[in-house]
Each structure stands twice: as structure tokens, then as C-alpha cells.
Amino acid sequence: MRIGIDVGGTHTDAVLMDGARIVTSHKALTSSDVRRGLMEALDAVMLEAQINADAIDAVMIGTTHFTNAVIERKELSQTAIIRACLPTGSGLPPKCDWPADLSAALGDHAYMIGGGHLFNGKEIAPLDERALDDAIDKIIDQDIKAIAVAASFSPAVANHELLMAKRIRQRIPDANISLSHEIGRLGILERENAALLNASLGNLAARVVSSMQAALEQRNLTCPFYVSQNDGTLMSADYIARYPALTFSSGPTNSLRGAAVLTGISDAIVVDIGGTTADVGVLANGFPRESNSYIDVGGVRTNFRMPDILSIGLGGGSLVHDDGGRLGPQSVGHRLVSAGLAFGGATLTATDIAVANGSTAVGDMTGVAHLDAGLVERATLTMHAMIDEAVDKMRPSEQPVPVILVGGGSILISRHLQTASTVIRPEHAGVANAIGAAIAQVGGEVEHIVSYSRESREKAMTYATTQARSKAIAAGADPDTLRVLDIEETTMSYMDDDAAKIRIKVVGNLRQFL
Amino acid sequence: MKTIGADHIKDLCAGAAFLATGGGGDPYVSQLQAERLLTKFGPAQLLSPLDVPDDFFVVSVGMVGAPTVTLEQLPTEEETVGALNQYEALTGKKVDAVIPFEIGGGNSTIPLFVAAMKGIPCVDGDGMGRALPEAQMMTFPIYGVPPTPAVIMDAFGHYELLECDDALTFEKTIRAKAVAMGGMISSAEHGMTGQLVKRCAIPHTLSFATELGRLLRSHGGVIDVIQDRLTTLFEESEYGVFKHLFTGKVIDSKRTIIGGYDVGTALLQSFNHSDTTMEILIKNEYLVAKIGDKVVASVPDLICIVEQESSRPLNAERMRYGQRVSVFGIGCPRHYRSPDALAVTAPRAFGFDLDYVPLEDIKA
Numbered sequence: 001m002r003i004g005i006d007v008g009g010t011h012t013d014a015v016l017m018d019g020a021r022i023v024t025s026h027k028a029l030t031s032s033d034v035r036r037g038l039m040e041a042l043d044a045v046m047l048e049a050q051i052n053a054d055a056i057d058a059v060m061i062g063t064t065h066f067t068n069a070v071i072e073r074k075e076l077s078q079t080a081i082i083r084a085c086l087p088t089g090s091g092l093p094p095k096c097d098w099p100a101d102l103s104a105a106l107g108d109h110a111y112m113i114g115g116g117h118l119f120n121g122k123e124i125a126p127l128d129e130r131a132l133d134d135a136i137d138k139i140i141d142q143d144i145k146a147i148a149v150a151a152s153f154s155p156a157v158a159n160h161e162l163l164m165a166k167r168i169r170q171r172i173p174d175a176n177i178s179l180s181h182e183i184g185r186l187g188i189l190e191r192e193n194a195a196l197l198n199a200s201l202g203n204l205a206a207r208v209v210s211s212m213q214a215a216l217e218q219r220n221l222t223c224p225f226y227v228s229q230n231d232g233t234l235m236s237a238d239y240i241a242r243y244p245a246l247t248f249s250s251g252p253t254n255s256l257r258g259a260a261v262l263t264g265i266s267d268a269i270v271v272d273i274g275g276t277t278a279d280v281g282v283l284a285n286g287f288p289r290e291s292n293s294y295i296d297v298g299g300v301r302t303n304f305r306m307p308d309i310l311s312i313g314l315g316g317g318s319l320v321h322d323d324g325g326r327l328g329p330q331s332v333g334h335r336l337v338s339a340g341l342a343f344g345g346a347t348l349t350a351t352d353i354a355v356a357n358g359s360t361a362v363g364d365m366t367g368v369a370h371l372d373a374g375l376v377e378r379a380t381l382t383m384h385a386m387i388d389e390a391v392d393k394m395r396p397s398e399q400p401v402p403v404i405l406v407g408g409g410s411i412l413i414s415r416h417l418q419t420a421s422t423v424i425r426p427e428h429a430g431v432a433n434a435i436g437a438a439i440a441q442v443g444g445e446v447e448h449i450v451s452y453s454r455e456s457r458e459k460a461m462t463y464a465t466t467q468a469r470s471k472a473i474a475a476g477a478d479p480d481t482l483r484v485l486d487i488e489e490t491t492m493s494y495m496d497d498d499a500a501k502i503r504i505k506v507v508g509n510l511r512q513f514l
Numbered sequence: 515m516k517t518i519g520a521d522h523i524k525d526l527c528a529g530a531a532f533l534a535t536g537g538g539g540d541p542y543v544s545q546l547q548a549e550r551l552l553t554k555f556g557p558a559q560l561l562s563p564l565d566v567p568d569d570f571f572v573v574s575v576g577m578v579g580a581p582t583v584t585l586e587q588l589p590t591e592e593e594t595v596g597a598l599n600q601y602e603a604l605t606g607k608k609v610d611a612v613i614p615f616e617i618g619g620g621n622s623t624i625p626l627f628v629a630a631m632k633g634i635p636c637v638d639g640d641g642m643g644r645a646l647p648e649a650q651m652m653t654f655p656i657y658g659v660p661p662t663p664a665v666i667m668d669a670f671g672h673y674e675l676l677e678c679d680d681a682l683t684f685e686k687t688i689r690a691k692a693v694a695m696g697g698m699i700s701s702a703e704h705g706m707t708g709q710l711v712k713r714c715a716i717p718h719t720l721s722f723a724t725e726l727g728r729l730l731r732s733h734g735g736v737i738d739v740i741q742d743r744l745t746t747l748f749e750e751s752e753y754g755v756f757k758h759l760f761t762g763k764v765i766d767s768k769r770t771i772i773g774g775y776d777v778g779t780a781l782l783q784s785f786n787h788s789d790t791t792m793e794i795l796i797k798n799e800y801l802v803a804k805i806g807d808k809v810v811a812s813v814p815d816l817i818c819i820v821e822q823e824s825s826r827p828l829n830a831e832r833m834r835y836g837q838r839v840s841v842f843g844i845g846c847p848r849h850y851r852s853p854d855a856l857a858v859t860a861p862r863a864f865g866f867d868l869d870y871v872p873l874e875d876i877k878a
Contacts, residue, residue, distance in 0.1 A: 188585065
């Protein structure tokens, strides 16, 4: 059996799962103490199911800790950035577009040195090792351990970033190094921003991991634990300290993955309705569809691979305006249970409409009995129209799609949606996040620049797939369950000899859950 | 004399994105660079083309190549002003003012900071009044300004003097040079007297784009609310005609790269009448808009598409199923009404088998 825990900003959800079966689940307010919060969640599900620690094979944790650290500018390390681009590419130095407070939290440690590549794979300049050593001297003087490296066109040609990392490691053995090409995509400003944020979180990540470890040890759990990442796969504990930023969107990702597990549907639109917003995402092949555009994290433009999520201002606590013609974006949020009419409060909320139209048994009907039937009907139609429009914006074409409703606010939607082929409200939808965290899949991903004039496309693909499989197996995947999830092939225009960039991602089940 | 400083750049970029008619790429890098350099060197002086002295020597500056390259090699101060410095050195002519190639996209901001760095004014106007993909489509060569001598410079500071007989040869040459010289080059070209500026330049587009961008950004909500103000703004400008063509959602968008062009079509469906659809023909920019079989707007008139809820201009690369949009037709500046101009910018110049009909002559 395994335990999935999703630590959100407000709530911590936990589930105990036996295969695909949910044995027990629990919801509590998030504790500011990571270790204590986890122990309480573990206790809640293990006591209720009356099982011992040795029955647990793995614990999977989703956390918003690192996103919040960036947003609140808390517990971030002083971080250096070395960009290899000279003599070109210096027009906009690192961090030039950052909010001043976040920039100050990481300190003023930016260096540009000779190196990097052109769009056609030629070197801009050989990597300037002397300038690199000068930068490292200063970094050592200031006792900085968190270091990001970036180079022009590194997503196509990574070797200058690899050389920089190797040299830094030689001179600062305990450095925490983030390589931009491992984290972001084309667009050096956004990619090095992503690497900087990742490096700045390394110290905090190490502390959080040891708190997680301590919580498990205190409950005598000797099983491995994993953290869920943006793409819907797991990373092992030793990876988190290196890639904490890859957890930034684990909340929406876990709810998408949880919806897939709860319904057995791999292609659908998932609507996660909370207290204030509804997050609409796309499940493709069982995993979240990725966003193509820039992602703002704490006021900084980044190009992480993140799920494509549309948030609209409709949740269980949304205020009702204009006689039901308009709802939200203002919301009573988590005060719903005291402020809503159906809970003895004085504020008309979306949940009160759901209570009044009979689609939910929560709350007290007498609090909403006085509401005008016309208003209730109008508001009901408005809520459905809002969700319908959001689903329509996200679905890949005009074809009706299965729509899966999860989250506490999913009670708002009681009728059919025009955009949906079918509307599914799975049981345990309230803890979909924790179920999504408890998925037992790991992935492997490789990106290669290949030349089709030198090797056949089939051969290049086969080689890349083999490499991706090895990575996944190293991360703990069972080889027999591996499948190719995604192949991205980008032809590089203007490049010599038919060059293309291929990215292959494979996923499989964790070995211990055959 | 008016000026444009760092504080105006976000407005200018928003207005330029609207006038880019779906092309022009992501303006973020050029916006940041303009803000930095206009802060460092002070605001750029704007000179109305009507006030340019006849004996002034004006050169057009900007960048040519693949926009993706600037996302990885962020242009330096030296390379943007360097082509102009070498132009002066190689031709022996002192440049009195600069002027943008086009008002759509990143090339609208480059001449401003080049002007600020050189301490010379920037002409408040441009050679397109919008975005168009090729050099021979600029009003400068159409009205008799030879494109060369031109000086191009790459990111390393390597430069070259180009001499070509005509605008089409110049376009092919500079495009090939851009690919050979790292994917992106800066160019100083189309040197002209003040007298020629008066004849060729589409006047006041920098200040117009800034005003337009200010309206779009300060509003930020549903476009319908500011439609009357947009109508007034355009009707009182060089463009003259502003028509709301369509409001609906994108139901299909197909794209492929053909010969360096981003070619495709988009299909929009009306909110009010679901059997009414609009087809947009795209080659980098939105070039033709049809309702059923009827053409309702065509190049060189402008077809501008904004996201209906936010009033944000929608780039053709970002168009996809489900987006709610409003489509506007805007009359091209009078410079594009002549036979010479239409020969290189009407739908047939892009390979579409249809005649240009001025926007104001098309009845609903």
C-alpha cells in the first residue's frame, strides 16, 4: 500500500491506497511545520485504516512549499548566475527584469563570460576559462554555494553549460549548481530565470527533504518517498534538492493526475473547483497538456515546462452579483463555512445557490429558503455557462470532450455541460490532489540534436528512446511497463545537413508496484 | 519637439503589437532593451516628418532576420547603433535623423534608442504603418528611395556595405546575409533627404501607436467598451477608416512553414449566428478576411485581431481553438493606394488570386 499526501497552501490532503483502491482519506488544514503536518497526515490515514508502518511501500508527497517560498521571498539562498554569451548577447544582463525585492533576496552576483553557441550550432566563442575562474573566485570570496549557469542556445548545444558546471564542481565541491538547459526552454532570459529560482531553493529543499525524512522515520516508515513534479511523474528524494523548482505546479498537476486515476480516463478536460477559483486543465494520454507560453513565478518570467491551466474566478465561496447574472471573482474563500447563508452567515455565495437548487446536501436549507427562485435559476445557469466557456477555451477542438469535475466546489455543477460529451463526478473528488500525488509513475526524458543526413530518422529515434528508457529505469521504473509518452521533433531551420531536435519522454510504473 | 522616454515604451509596444496585424513576434526583448537604453541615454527626440528640414539626411534603422535568435543572443548597444556608425564612416555622410522600417513589432523601438544614443532625433513616422514581411513593401523604395548603400552588422560587430540595383534584389540579399551572419543582423539603409521623408514616410505613427497602446493598456477589459474611442482615434489619424468586422471564437487554426513564411488559415465562428464564419488567410500577418466567399478586408488594409475580453492584440503564432476575438479592419495609409504601392502589397503580391478592394468601398 502507499500513501499520497498533497500539502497545499490551505489544506493538506492524504490518502491511503491499495493499488487503485482508496482505503481511506483525510483532509486537514496545512501546518506551518512541515514535519508535524506530515506526521499528522500519516497518523490520520494509518490509524483509521489500522495498519502498521511495514505495510506501506512508499509515500508520495506533493508540496507548494517551494512556490510559496518564491512568492513570499522567504528562505531563498544568495545565488550567483554565470551566463556564457560574450562577445554577443550582453544587451540585457541577468535578472534585469526582476522585481527588486526578489532580486535582492538572491543578491547581486551576475557574471557574463565568453562562450555559448549560435543558432546553427557553431560556437560564439570558446568557453572563456579564465573569466570563468575569475567569477568563481568572487563566488568563493562571497561564500555563495547556489550557482546557476546559462549559455546561448544551450537547449540545442549544452556543452558549455556542462563545462562550467564541471569547473565549478572542481573548485566548490559542495556547490549546488543549476544548469539552465535542464530546466527551461529556448529564450535565455526566461531559462536563466528558471535556473536561478531553482538554485536559490536548493538549501530550503535540503531542509524540507530532511523534515520529510524525519517525519517518516518518527512513524517508523522505512519505505522510499517521492515528490511529485510539474509533468505528473515522481522524483526521488535525492532529486528534490537539485530540482526543487520542478514542483512549482504540482498542485494542479496532481489534481489532473488524480482525476485520471479516479475515472480511468486518459483524455479529458479536468475542472478543479475550489473556494475561489476553478482551474481547468487538459489530460492528454493520462498526463497534463503543457503550456506553450511564459509562466510568471513570483513576478519573474520563466519558461519551465508547466501544465496549461486556465483559472477563472468561480469557486464555492464566490459572491453572487446582478441577481444571479454574474458570480465572482470576489469570494469569501475559506470563510465559506461561516459566511455563507447555508451556514448561518449573511453572504450569498455560489454554494448557497447549489444548496437552494437542491444539487447538494451540505449546509442548511432554511438559510436559503427565502431566495427568489428566478435568482437561483439565473445564478445556476451563469455558473454552468462560466464553466462551459472555460472548458471550450481549453478543449483541443469543437469535438465534445469528457469533463471530470473534482475539488470541493464541484457541487456547483449539477447539470449537463454543452461542451462535454459526458460529465463525470468521481467519488473522492475532494482529495483528487492526494490521489494524484500517490500515482506510482516515473519518467525519463532525453533531448538530442540529430542529423538525418548522417543517420536515419528511425535509428536516431530508437537511440533516443533507449536513452530515455535507461534514465527512467535509473529513476526506479519497471522496464516492462515503460511506454513512450511524448515525442517532440523540431526541425532546425537554416541548419546544415538536415538537423532536428528530438525530445522523447517515457514513463513507467515504479518497480515495487507491479 | 515631442519626446519618447522609457515610460512610454510599454504603451508604444502595445500599440505596435496591434498595428503588427498578427506578425512582429514577441516584443518583450525589444521592450526591455528600449526601456533600459532610454533610461540610460534619456528620452528620444521625436521629429514630425512635416518638420524635417529638406536638406536633412535621414537613414532607416532596424533589425532583419529570425526573431528567435534575439531570444538567445540579447542584442547589445553596440550592434544596434553600430550599423549606423559604420554607415556614416563608409559613406562619409553625417546622419541627421533616423526613422523606423515599420511600426509593427520590435523594429518600432530600435530607432528610438539608436537616436537617443547618437543624440539625434527620430522621425515620428515609418515606412509601413504596420508590419509587412519584405523590404520592397516599404513606402521608401516605392516612392523612389534607393535601399542602398546599406550597412549591415552582425552580433560580433562584423559589418558589410551592400549595393543593390533594386528593392527586390536588396530584400533577397539582406535575407541571405542574415542567415549567413548568425541569424539576425542590424541594418542602416534607405538613406534619404528630408524632402523625400516628407513624400515617403507615413507620418506620426510612433506617437499614434503610443496613444493607441495607452488606450488599450489603460482599459484592459472587454474591447467593445472602447470601440467608439478606437473608431475616433483611427478616423482622425492617417488611417482614416476603422471598421468592426467580426466578433466570435476561433474554431480552427492551421499553420505550416513554407519558404520561411508562416502560412495558414484560421476560421472564426460568430457568437450570434453560429452559421456565420470568418476565414482569415495568414502569411506571417493577417492578410485577407472573408465572411463566406465575400472578402471583407485585404492587404494592404490592416486586419487586426484582439482577444475580446482583455483587448490584447493576438499574435498569429498564438492563435488557437477556443479564443474569443474581435476582428477590425483599418484603412491603409494613403501611401499604399497608388498603383506602384499596390503592385507590391496587394493580395496578388502574396500569391492570393484576388483584387484589392479598399475597405471603405466594401458594403456589409
